[in-house]
Amino acid sequence: MLKRILTAAVALAILIPILLFAPDLAVQGLFSLLSVIAIYEIACVTGVKKEYGFWIPVAFIFFLDQCFMQVLVNRVSLMLDAELFYRVHWLLYIPYKALPLVLLFVIVYIVLRNKKLNSADALTFFAMSFYVTKGFAALEELCWQEDALTVLGSHVSVSLDRVFLWVALSIPWVADSLAYFAGRFFGKKKLCPDISPKKTVAGAVGGVVGTGVVYGLLYGIFGGWEVLGILVAAATVMCLAVASIFGDLFASVVKRHYGVKDYGNLFPGHGGVMDRFDSTIPVALLMALALPAISLRY
Numbered sequence: 001m002l003k004r005i006l007t008a009a010v011a012l013a014i015l016i017p018i019l020l021f022a023p024d025l026a027v028q029g030l031f032s033l034l035s036v037i038a039i040y041e042i043a044c045v046t047g048v049k050k051e052y053g054f055w056i057p058v059a060f061i062f063f064l065d066q067c068f069m070q071v072l073v074n075r076v077s078l079m080l081d082a083e084l085f086y087r088v089h090w091l092l093y094i095p096y097k098a099l100p101l102v103l104l105f106v107i108v109y110i111v112l113r114n115k116k117l118n119s120a121d122a123l124t125f126f127a128m129s130f131y132v133t134k135g136f137a138a139l140e141e142l143c144w145q146e147d148a149l150t151v152l153g154s155h156v157s158v159s160l161d162r163v164f165l166w167v168a169l170s171i172p173w174v175a176d177s178l179a180y181f182a183g184r185f186f187g188k189k190k191l192c193p194d195i196s197p198k199k200t201v202a203g204a205v206g207g208v209v210g211t212g213v214v215y216g217l218l219y220g221i222f223g224g225w226e227v228l229g230i231l232v233a234a235a236t237v238m239c240l241a242v243a244s245i246f247g248d249l250f251a252s253v254v255k256r257h258y259g260v261k262d263y264g265n266l267f268p269g270h271g272g273v274m275d276r277f278d279s280t281i282p283v284a285l286l287m288a289l290a291l292p293a294i295s296l297r298y
Helices: 002-021 024-046 052-079 082-092 094-112 119-143 163-186 201-223 227-258 273-277 280-297
Strands: 190-192 196-200
Touching (some): 024 227, 163 201, 196 201, 273 280
């Protein structure tokens, strides 16, 4: 427990200043690095680590897709005049267009290496790598949303840079912490004993409901004590908290299948990048998906 607390304290001491003061590109670089580490962890767990000709090209294309779509499309395109952008815009989408080719590459590689490479392991690596890359890309997209609270409507009276990113990162942490205490004091019935023996129904309910209450109160403090607004904020956050639980359980399913305790050991006492961000990825994906609707609404 002491190791877990110390690791969490050190990680937060590094992460919080970066999120508060670092420029967007630095934050994006951090998430890109974490994405690469997570893909490496997946390669190790699924047993394709020694197939360098397979997983490294796949990881490289996914990494390019993540960087190009966020940096070039979201930033560089804004700095080009219309005529120049029209001439070079196709370059910005090369990684995106290459993704179907990656799948074809995976299929061909599995066929050619069928005696050395297990097809189920290869496809699991491909699917999880795609999922993880899109998750960290979603976190980067949330990072671009500056002064985001001003987008949410006239009831919000304050402005905070990267608020959506903070919310996406904090919901799983709050939900997990509240679930721990709720499960410790009230948990009897196991939630999914074959997947995660320590999780309880009471812990899951307490984490989801408690997270909704916490963020409902935060909305009231910063946005005004309008009942409808608080209820909508609480309900939305509760849905995201449920998604975080399923993200955690999904990562655990893969670990149990391959008989490993953790994806890595980058964070002593906590595991690897996947162990720390497994519940954050679905939250980020859903929030990034909802941002266009929020912008249109307000």
